[in-house]
Amino acid sequence: MKKLVILGGGYGGLAVANRLLEGEVPVDTSVMLIDRQPYQGLKTEYYALAAGTASDLQIRVAFPTDPRIELKYGDITRIDLQAKHVYLNAEEVIPYDQLVIALGCTDKFHGILGAEQYAESIQSLSRTRRTYQMLNDVKPYGQVNIMGGGLSGVEVAAELRESRPDLNIRIIDRGPRVLSAFPEKLSAFVSEWFHEHHVELSSHISTTQLEQGGIIHQNGVIYSDVTVWTAGIQPVKPVQDLDVPKDPQGRVLLNHHFQIPGHEEVYVVGDCASLSFSPSAQAAGAQGEQVADVIQAGWKGEEPKLGKIKLKGVLGSLGKKSGFGLLGNRTMKGRVPRVLKMGVLWRSKHHFG
Numbered sequence: 408m409k410k411l412v413i414l415g416g417g418y419g420g421l422a423v424a425n426r427l428l429e430g431e432v433p434v435d436t437s438v439m440l441i442d443r444q445p446y447q448g449l450k451t452e453y454y455a456l457a458a459g460t461a462s463d464l465q466i467r468v469a470f471p472t473d474p475r476i477e478l479k480y481g482d483i484t485r486i487d488l489q490a491k492h493v494y495l496n497a498e499e500v501i502p503y504d505q506l507v508i509a510l511g512c513t514d515k516f517h518g519i520l521g522a523e524q525y526a527e528s529i530q531s532l533s534r535t536r537r538t539y540q541m542l543n544d545v546k547p548y549g550q551v552n553i554m555g556g557g558l559s560g561v562e563v564a565a566e567l568r569e570s571r572p573d574l575n576i577r578i579i580d581r582g583p584r585v586l587s588a589f590p591e592k593l594s595a596f597v598s599e600w601f602h603e604h605h606v607e608l609s610s611h612i613s614t615t616q617l618e619q620g621g622i623i624h625q626n627g628v629i630y631s632d633v634t635v636w637t638a639g640i641q642p643v644k645p646v647q648d649l650d651v652p653k654d655p656q657g658r659v660l661l662n663h664h665f666q667i668p669g670h671e672e673v674y675v676v677g678d679c680a681s682l683s684f685s686p687s688a689q690a691a692g693a694q695g696e697q698v699a700d701v702i703q704a705g706w707k708g709e710e711p712k713l714g715k716i717k718l719k720g721v722l723g724s725l726g727k728k729s730g731f732g733l734l735g736n737r738t739m740k741g742r743v744p745r746v747l748k749m750g751v752l753w754r755s756k757h758h759f760g
Contacts, residue, residue, distance in 0.1 A: 421695070423696075512679070553576070554579050579612045580612065720735060722747055
Protein backbone atom coordinates (compact mmCIF):
# COMPACT_ATOMS: atom_id res chain seq x y z
CA MET A 408 0.00 0.00 0.00
CA LYS A 409 1.41 3.38 -1.04
CA LYS A 410 1.03 6.26 1.37
CA LEU A 411 0.39 9.94 0.63
CA VAL A 412 0.83 12.15 3.70
CA ILE A 413 -0.40 15.76 3.84
CA LEU A 414 1.21 17.88 6.56
CA GLY A 415 -1.05 20.71 7.65
CA GLY A 416 -4.79 21.20 7.41
CA GLY A 417 -4.73 24.91 6.60
CA TYR A 418 -5.77 26.56 3.35
CA GLY A 419 -3.18 24.76 1.25
CA GLY A 420 -3.28 21.30 2.80
CA LEU A 421 -7.05 21.21 2.95
CA ALA A 422 -7.27 22.33 -0.69
CA VAL A 423 -5.09 19.37 -1.66
CA ALA A 424 -7.18 16.94 0.38
CA ASN A 425 -10.57 18.18 -0.83
CA ARG A 426 -9.48 18.22 -4.47
CA LEU A 427 -8.13 14.66 -4.24
CA LEU A 428 -11.37 13.45 -2.66
CA GLU A 429 -13.36 14.98 -5.51
CA GLY A 430 -11.77 12.38 -7.79
CA GLU A 431 -10.74 8.74 -7.50
CA VAL A 432 -8.09 7.62 -5.03
CA PRO A 433 -6.34 4.42 -6.19
CA VAL A 434 -7.21 1.35 -4.14
CA ASP A 435 -3.53 0.76 -3.46
CA THR A 436 -3.03 4.27 -2.02
CA SER A 437 -3.85 5.58 1.43
CA VAL A 438 -4.15 9.30 2.22
CA MET A 439 -3.35 10.76 5.64
CA LEU A 440 -3.87 14.36 6.77
CA ILE A 441 -1.89 15.44 9.85
CA ASP A 442 -2.61 18.60 11.81
CA ARG A 443 -2.03 19.75 15.38
CA GLN A 444 -5.77 20.35 15.92
CA PRO A 445 -8.94 18.47 14.87
CA TYR A 446 -10.24 21.24 12.56
CA GLN A 447 -8.96 24.00 10.32
CA GLY A 448 -8.57 27.39 11.93
CA LEU A 449 -9.32 30.17 9.45
CA LYS A 450 -6.10 32.10 9.84
CA THR A 451 -7.30 35.12 7.91
CA GLU A 452 -9.79 35.67 10.75
CA TYR A 453 -7.39 35.28 13.68
CA TYR A 454 -7.28 39.06 14.03
CA ALA A 455 -10.98 39.01 15.02
CA LEU A 456 -10.43 36.25 17.58
CA ALA A 457 -7.51 38.21 19.07
CA ALA A 458 -9.62 41.36 19.30
CA GLY A 459 -12.60 39.54 20.81
CA THR A 460 -15.09 40.22 18.01
CA ALA A 461 -15.25 36.58 16.87
CA SER A 462 -15.45 33.39 18.91
CA ASP A 463 -13.18 30.39 18.54
CA LEU A 464 -16.07 28.34 17.16
CA GLN A 465 -16.82 30.89 14.43
CA ILE A 466 -13.42 30.48 12.78
CA ARG A 467 -13.28 26.68 12.71
CA VAL A 468 -13.85 24.52 9.63
CA ALA A 469 -14.36 20.76 9.91
CA PHE A 470 -11.95 18.42 8.17
CA PRO A 471 -13.43 16.10 5.52
CA THR A 472 -15.11 12.95 6.77
CA ASP A 473 -14.36 10.36 4.10
CA PRO A 474 -13.26 6.72 4.48
CA ARG A 475 -10.51 7.36 1.91
CA ILE A 476 -8.60 9.76 4.19
CA GLU A 477 -7.17 9.16 7.65
CA LEU A 478 -6.98 12.10 10.05
CA LYS A 479 -4.13 12.18 12.55
CA TYR A 480 -3.31 14.86 15.12
CA GLY A 481 -0.04 16.08 16.58
CA ASP A 482 2.93 18.39 16.05
CA ILE A 483 5.31 17.79 13.16
CA THR A 484 8.78 18.11 14.66
CA ARG A 485 11.06 16.84 11.86
CA ILE A 486 10.98 15.77 8.22
CA ASP A 487 13.61 13.31 6.96
CA LEU A 488 13.64 13.53 3.17
CA GLN A 489 16.27 10.81 2.78
CA ALA A 490 14.47 8.18 4.85
CA LYS A 491 11.02 9.42 3.74
CA HIS A 492 9.90 9.77 7.34
CA VAL A 493 7.92 12.39 9.22
CA TYR A 494 8.35 12.67 12.98
CA LEU A 495 5.18 13.36 14.96
CA ASN A 496 5.50 14.75 18.50
CA ALA A 497 9.27 14.06 18.26
CA GLU A 498 8.70 10.33 18.74
CA GLU A 499 6.23 8.71 16.36
CA VAL A 500 7.59 7.98 12.88
CA ILE A 501 5.22 8.28 9.91
CA PRO A 502 6.62 6.81 6.65
CA TYR A 503 5.46 8.16 3.29
CA ASP A 504 5.74 7.48 -0.43
CA GLN A 505 4.47 10.93 -1.37
CA LEU A 506 4.45 13.97 0.88
CA VAL A 507 2.72 17.37 0.80
CA ILE A 508 4.26 19.97 3.11
CA ALA A 509 1.65 22.62 3.89
CA LEU A 510 2.69 23.66 7.39
CA GLY A 511 2.34 27.41 7.02
CA CYS A 512 4.39 30.11 8.68
CA THR A 513 5.50 31.49 12.00
CA ASP A 514 6.63 34.91 13.19
CA LYS A 515 9.91 36.35 11.99
CA PHE A 516 11.46 38.65 14.59
CA HIS A 517 14.37 39.99 12.49
CA GLY A 518 16.84 39.50 15.32
CA ILE A 519 15.13 42.04 17.58
CA LEU A 520 16.03 41.29 21.19
CA GLY A 521 13.10 40.29 23.37
CA ALA A 522 10.58 40.21 20.52
CA GLU A 523 9.88 36.49 20.74
CA GLN A 524 9.60 36.67 24.53
CA TYR A 525 7.53 39.82 24.99
CA ALA A 526 5.39 40.15 21.86
CA GLU A 527 2.04 38.42 21.40
CA SER A 528 1.28 36.56 18.17
CA ILE A 529 -1.59 35.69 15.83
CA GLN A 530 0.30 33.04 13.83
CA SER A 531 -1.32 30.00 15.46
CA LEU A 532 -4.71 29.41 17.03
CA SER A 533 -3.24 28.69 20.45
CA ARG A 534 -1.09 31.86 20.37
CA THR A 535 -4.08 33.88 19.16
CA ARG A 536 -6.13 32.62 22.09
CA ARG A 537 -3.37 33.83 24.42
CA THR A 538 -3.27 37.18 22.62
CA TYR A 539 -7.00 37.59 23.12
CA GLN A 540 -6.58 36.89 26.84
CA MET A 541 -3.76 39.40 27.14
CA LEU A 542 -5.70 42.11 25.28
CA ASN A 543 -8.88 41.36 27.21
CA ASP A 544 -7.03 41.82 30.50
CA VAL A 545 -5.63 45.27 29.65
CA LYS A 546 -7.20 47.81 31.98
CA PRO A 547 -9.20 50.74 30.56
CA TYR A 548 -7.00 53.47 29.07
CA GLY A 549 -4.13 50.99 28.73
CA GLN A 550 -1.69 51.08 25.81
CA VAL A 551 -1.62 48.44 23.08
CA ASN A 552 1.01 48.59 20.33
CA ILE A 553 0.78 46.70 17.05
CA MET A 554 4.19 46.03 15.51
CA GLY A 555 3.86 46.17 11.72
CA GLY A 556 1.58 48.22 9.49
CA GLY A 557 0.80 45.58 6.87
CA LEU A 558 -2.56 43.89 6.29
CA SER A 559 -2.52 41.87 9.54
CA GLY A 560 -1.49 44.82 11.69
CA VAL A 561 -4.15 47.05 10.19
CA GLU A 562 -6.90 44.48 10.72
CA VAL A 563 -5.87 43.75 14.31
CA ALA A 564 -5.77 47.45 15.19
CA ALA A 565 -9.12 48.24 13.55
CA GLU A 566 -10.89 45.26 15.08
CA LEU A 567 -9.45 45.98 18.51
CA ARG A 568 -10.65 49.57 18.28
CA GLU A 569 -14.16 48.24 17.66
CA SER A 570 -13.89 45.78 20.53
CA ARG A 571 -12.16 48.05 23.06
CA PRO A 572 -12.96 51.75 22.52
CA ASP A 573 -11.41 52.43 25.93
CA LEU A 574 -7.86 51.49 24.92
CA ASN A 575 -5.04 53.55 23.47
CA ILE A 576 -3.94 51.80 20.27
CA ARG A 577 -0.89 52.51 18.17
CA ILE A 578 0.53 50.92 14.99
CA ILE A 579 4.33 51.02 14.85
CA ASP A 580 6.05 50.53 11.49
CA ARG A 581 9.52 50.93 10.01
CA GLY A 582 8.12 52.29 6.75
CA PRO A 583 6.65 55.67 5.88
CA ARG A 584 2.98 54.59 5.96
CA VAL A 585 0.62 51.73 6.73
CA LEU A 586 -0.05 49.27 3.90
CA SER A 587 3.15 50.32 2.13
CA ALA A 588 2.75 47.44 -0.35
CA PHE A 589 -0.64 48.83 -1.47
CA PRO A 590 -1.44 51.86 -3.65
CA GLU A 591 -0.99 55.13 -1.81
CA LYS A 592 -4.66 56.11 -2.07
CA LEU A 593 -5.67 52.94 -0.21
CA SER A 594 -3.07 53.68 2.42
CA ALA A 595 -4.40 57.24 2.73
CA PHE A 596 -7.98 55.96 3.14
CA VAL A 597 -6.94 53.55 5.90
CA SER A 598 -4.82 56.21 7.61
CA GLU A 599 -7.79 58.58 7.63
CA TRP A 600 -10.01 55.84 9.11
CA PHE A 601 -7.50 55.37 11.91
CA HIS A 602 -7.30 59.11 12.48
CA GLU A 603 -11.09 59.33 12.80
CA HIS A 604 -11.12 56.37 15.20
CA HIS A 605 -8.24 57.62 17.33
CA VAL A 606 -5.66 55.00 16.45
CA GLU A 607 -2.15 56.46 16.46
CA LEU A 608 0.20 55.74 13.55
CA SER A 609 3.94 55.85 14.23
CA SER A 610 6.14 55.52 11.13
CA HIS A 611 9.89 55.36 10.58
CA ILE A 612 10.34 53.55 13.90
CA SER A 613 13.37 51.26 13.95
CA THR A 614 12.80 48.94 16.91
CA THR A 615 15.92 47.53 18.53
CA GLN A 616 14.52 45.69 21.56
CA LEU A 617 11.32 44.68 23.31
CA GLU A 618 11.05 44.52 27.07
CA GLN A 619 8.23 43.86 29.50
CA GLY A 620 6.22 47.06 29.25
CA GLY A 621 8.31 48.84 26.66
CA ILE A 622 9.53 49.07 23.07
CA ILE A 623 13.03 50.46 22.60
CA HIS A 624 13.76 52.25 19.32
CA GLN A 625 16.26 54.68 17.83
CA ASN A 626 14.85 57.71 19.64
CA GLY A 627 13.76 56.33 22.99
CA VAL A 628 11.17 54.05 24.60
CA ILE A 629 7.46 53.55 23.86
CA TYR A 630 5.36 52.38 26.81
CA SER A 631 3.30 49.24 26.14
CA ASP A 632 0.88 47.15 28.19
CA VAL A 633 0.60 44.60 25.37
CA THR A 634 2.60 44.40 22.15
CA VAL A 635 1.19 42.37 19.22
CA TRP A 636 3.65 41.24 16.54
CA THR A 637 2.57 41.41 12.87
CA ALA A 638 5.91 42.54 11.44
CA GLY A 639 7.09 39.52 9.49
CA ILE A 640 6.67 35.81 8.80
CA GLN A 641 8.86 32.86 7.84
CA PRO A 642 8.34 29.11 7.25
CA VAL A 643 7.89 26.96 10.34
CA LYS A 644 10.92 25.33 11.96
CA PRO A 645 10.62 21.83 10.39
CA VAL A 646 10.88 23.53 7.00
CA GLN A 647 13.65 25.85 8.18
CA ASP A 648 15.59 22.71 9.12
CA LEU A 649 15.31 21.09 5.67
CA ASP A 650 18.64 20.99 3.84
CA VAL A 651 17.25 22.01 0.43
CA PRO A 652 17.65 25.15 -1.74
CA LYS A 653 15.59 28.10 -0.53
CA ASP A 654 14.95 31.69 -1.53
CA PRO A 655 16.08 34.69 0.58
CA GLN A 656 12.85 34.48 2.63
CA GLY A 657 13.61 30.86 3.56
CA ARG A 658 10.89 29.39 1.35
CA VAL A 659 11.64 26.16 -0.51
CA LEU A 660 12.58 26.41 -4.20
CA LEU A 661 10.42 24.14 -6.37
CA ASN A 662 10.13 22.88 -9.94
CA HIS A 663 7.19 23.71 -12.20
CA HIS A 664 5.13 20.94 -10.60
CA PHE A 665 5.72 22.33 -7.08
CA GLN A 666 8.08 19.48 -6.20
CA ILE A 667 11.44 19.70 -4.43
CA PRO A 668 14.14 19.04 -7.09
CA GLY A 669 15.82 15.76 -6.27
CA HIS A 670 12.83 14.76 -4.13
CA GLU A 671 10.01 14.76 -6.68
CA GLU A 672 7.81 12.76 -4.32
CA VAL A 673 7.64 15.83 -2.05
CA TYR A 674 5.40 18.84 -2.77
CA VAL A 675 5.46 22.14 -0.87
CA VAL A 676 2.33 24.29 -0.66
CA GLY A 677 1.53 27.75 0.67
CA ASP A 678 3.70 29.90 2.92
CA CYS A 679 6.63 27.45 2.83
CA ALA A 680 6.81 27.46 -0.98
CA SER A 681 8.84 29.90 -3.06
CA LEU A 682 6.22 31.27 -5.45
CA SER A 683 6.01 34.32 -7.69
CA PHE A 684 3.51 36.05 -5.39
CA SER A 685 3.34 36.90 -1.71
CA PRO A 686 2.10 34.29 0.78
CA SER A 687 -1.66 34.36 1.30
CA ALA A 688 -4.56 32.03 2.01
CA GLN A 689 -5.82 32.57 -1.53
CA ALA A 690 -2.47 31.61 -3.06
CA ALA A 691 -2.15 28.54 -0.83
CA GLY A 692 -5.62 27.33 -1.80
CA ALA A 693 -5.09 27.84 -5.54
CA GLN A 694 -1.68 26.18 -5.47
CA GLY A 695 -3.03 23.32 -3.36
CA GLU A 696 -5.62 22.50 -6.00
CA GLN A 697 -2.91 22.40 -8.66
CA VAL A 698 -0.74 20.12 -6.52
CA ALA A 699 -3.70 17.75 -6.20
CA ASP A 700 -4.07 17.82 -10.00
CA VAL A 701 -0.39 16.89 -10.39
CA ILE A 702 -0.75 14.01 -7.92
CA GLN A 703 -3.89 12.70 -9.63
CA ALA A 704 -2.23 12.89 -13.03
CA GLY A 705 0.67 10.87 -11.66
CA TRP A 706 -1.70 8.25 -10.31
CA LYS A 707 -3.17 7.92 -13.80
CA GLY A 708 0.21 7.91 -15.54
CA GLU A 709 -0.64 11.18 -17.33
CA GLU A 710 1.23 14.43 -17.82
CA PRO A 711 -0.21 17.20 -15.60
CA LYS A 712 -1.83 20.14 -17.38
CA LEU A 713 -1.50 23.21 -15.23
CA GLY A 714 -2.61 26.72 -16.00
CA LYS A 715 -1.21 29.89 -14.50
CA ILE A 716 -2.38 30.62 -10.98
CA LYS A 717 -4.49 33.78 -11.07
CA LEU A 718 -5.21 35.55 -7.82
CA LYS A 719 -8.41 37.57 -7.55
CA GLY A 720 -7.05 40.31 -5.32
CA VAL A 721 -6.83 41.32 -1.67
CA LEU A 722 -9.59 42.32 0.75
CA GLY A 723 -9.06 43.85 4.17
CA SER A 724 -11.39 44.88 6.98
CA LEU A 725 -11.64 47.99 9.12
CA GLY A 726 -13.93 46.67 11.81
CA LYS A 727 -17.27 45.17 10.80
CA LYS A 728 -18.59 48.09 8.72
CA SER A 729 -15.72 49.24 6.51
CA GLY A 730 -12.88 47.79 4.52
CA PHE A 731 -10.62 48.10 1.51
CA GLY A 732 -9.67 46.02 -1.47
CA LEU A 733 -7.35 45.73 -4.43
CA LEU A 734 -8.76 43.72 -7.33
CA GLY A 735 -6.27 43.87 -10.18
CA ASN A 736 -5.67 47.59 -10.68
CA ARG A 737 -8.98 48.54 -9.12
CA THR A 738 -9.07 49.87 -5.58
CA MET A 739 -12.16 49.59 -3.37
CA LYS A 740 -12.98 51.45 -0.18
CA GLY A 741 -15.76 51.38 2.37
CA ARG A 742 -18.72 49.06 2.87
CA VAL A 743 -18.52 47.04 -0.38
CA PRO A 744 -15.10 45.40 0.18
CA ARG A 745 -16.14 44.55 3.76
CA VAL A 746 -19.26 42.78 2.50
CA LEU A 747 -17.18 40.96 -0.12
CA LYS A 748 -14.77 39.79 2.56
CA MET A 749 -17.67 38.41 4.58
CA GLY A 750 -18.74 36.47 1.48
CA VAL A 751 -15.26 35.04 1.03
CA LEU A 752 -15.29 33.92 4.66
CA TRP A 753 -18.65 32.20 4.18
CA ARG A 754 -17.32 30.36 1.13
CA SER A 755 -14.21 29.28 3.02
CA LYS A 756 -16.28 27.88 5.87
CA HIS A 757 -18.38 25.87 3.44
CA HIS A 758 -15.48 24.61 1.27
CA PHE A 759 -16.45 26.69 -1.77
CA GLY A 760 -13.00 28.25 -2.26
